[in-house]
Amino acid sequence: MSTQKKLVIGLFGFGVVGEGLYLALNNAIYLDASIKKVCIKDADKQRNAPARLFTTNPDELLDDPEINVIVEVINDTAAAKAIALKAIASGKQLVSASKKLIAENLQELIALHSHHNTSFLYESSVCASIPVIRNLEEYYNNDFLQHLSGIINGSTNFILHKVFEDNLEYADALRLAQDLGFAELDPALDVQGTDALHKLVILLAHAFGIVARPDEILVNGIRNINGYDVRYAKQHQSQIKLVAQAKPLQNGDIAALVLPTLVRNSSPLSFVKEEYNGILIRSSLADEQFFYGKGAGSFPTASAVLSDIAALSYGYKYEYHKLRQQLGNKLADDAILKVYVSHPHNVKLPLTDFRSIQTIHDDPERSYIIGEISYHYLLENDWWQSEHISLLLFEDGITEKKAPAHSQASYYTSHQTV
Template sequence: MKIGLLGLGTVGTGVLHLINQNGKNIEKKIGEKIEIKKILVKDPDKKRAPLADGKIIFNPDDILEDEEIDVVVEVMGKEHPALEYMIKAIKKGKNVVTANKEIIAAYGKELIKLAMENNVSILYEASVGGGIPIIRPLKQCLAANKIHEIKGILNGTTNYILTEMKEKGLDFEEALKDARQKGYAESDPTDDVDGFDAARKLAILCTLAFNKYILPEKIYTKGIRSVSKSDIKYAEELGYNIRLIACAKVDEEDRLEAWVHPVMIRKGNPLNGVNGVFNAILVDGNAVGEVMFYGQGAGMMPTASAVVADIMDVKNNIVIKNGYEDANIVSFEDTVSKYYIRLIALDKPGVMSKITGILGNKDISLLSVVQKGVMEDTAEIVLITHIASTGKIFEALKEMQSLKEIKSIKSVIRVEGE
């Protein structure tokens, strides 16, 4: 099997090394040798791994027009020109393997349809969870189940930041700086810390778990910038960890609820103990019950592992032909949850009665109210509600912000567990 590799960055280099290192074992499993014939790169002056010697090319057509190449492996990243190369490869009758979550989340429906029309595969295990096997199990092992819910930690950068904030008492900016220094965060961390990366991955999982097609921008997304070390501390006192959770489920009316949001996870929940750069995904099926997939969600070799497994599946004739339907989406305001609210208010009589009055008028009852401290003429107040409509919570917060006694609402975090 001859491979054309589009890109030789971190993941591409990992693919090159893995095929070289495990090539004989792979050949035994699929009955055929895998050979990387050509590798497309942009920078002619960049130093490359010796394994790439003699394979480097600069014109994509040297791969896309090569009739000997069976599989095009796209590990360039970003949408363009990777999308155009993938489309051309499919039209030329080549199978495509990609780790590109941006493209699969935004154009997966069209690419799968195009692959079906050209009788080839498009496989994308590495687009979600790096080395964690989740795409393939949803397509195959769990395919007989009706999936009730899929929920998880889908971004290692944010999980590392939240872990460091708890374990070292860092604030968000300090933990982000540490993540950058260790190579876990990009120079521009927006996609990670604002939740967009997790939303793209969740969109992909929705198509597989529920046969529902949803664009990432239709998923309500809130990242972790507003989470402070105070929130981390108060969560721990209450028996919780804060994690950025991506969640999707289908209701009785076949509507899709999908969101990404900081969540307080009760100790005892499997997701509570997922620390550092690790990812974890819980899948709840009507036959299998709840199963969890856990491991490194990124990195050179874990991601390369998923890419090479997809290459092997091409040889094993595993062609997945999904016809997705557009999702009927539940508004985030129509979801329900307990909520943690931290606010700064004037330290004077009558303020709490105004706050509880606003909540009561929205049919929101309180599980607990704690005044955490007084700073000059203001007090920090932490509220935890009983399960309530998110829309009503938002309405109440808007009314609170209009009160002259409320200086600021610092944090709003969903709460899971008793």
């Protein structure tokens, strides 16, 4: 007996993702699903779909008892939250692409949809076309994850690619990304690392059973990376990528962060070029696996939304296996990070705050040090994020707390600190 049920969809948003989904659904002939109404913001915009479909009144969708699925793909997080809460409370199934909405409200959304026994799916919110959430839920649910690291923001990867491979200045690479539609006119969410952070928050729930708040996690973007850092990376057979990571420490706590990272040329992550995304997962049983694909764009994102809609047709729900297993995982703030920090010659770093220093390279053009610094210290202090300083994590640079090593800071006591 078939368990498939007819899906009647109320679609919020008809932009890059919404219109892509509309076209994709028209071609999904084996799926018993149709869009009954589309809610948009601007009634006067020209649309490539019949006018009778559109409304600007959200309640026409949310109060319609025939509509059993709400797909939310709008670009306004506050409005998206109101839509999500009402949809779930009305017993409708919900599909969303809004990583900001989900990351900022994950606890509340999980509680609400489990209370109302509805399904809430959001595969497209992390790396669009790469089916990472469903794999974490279903494939790795009984495996122990040892490391998850990924390039999960296409805009910053495109910019870094242009800086690295084509020697563009950061500002020119950003402008090119905007001209080609790979970066927003207001690129702050991307270049500050916040978009990747939102996705990491979502991944943490499915990979490790941790529901974290974005402000608990160490993050930095790519704005301060300069030609000197690029040269250093090239000389050391590495590339610079914005990498999101989550890694269990010996005590079971999970170190999670988003930082520009020196990725070795031999690493699978170094093959992730331009606007592409990639996620590397290492687990006890499966060993290492690498997921690669398009992390944005109309059809790649619509493909994940469509896949969620198809999953609803057979009653699929996230089980949040790792949350239910009550592993007691929590975020670690005592990890030690191996970092490269470059700075203008006349700007001195607070060297005593490093746990150990391996290299100090003084150069009239720009200097750098390589050393170990604690995760907690970086979370609590912000000198390393100032405009003239660039901090890069080494790949595999997340380590355990050890007895403090001898600091060489005393050699530099005459330096003024930033």
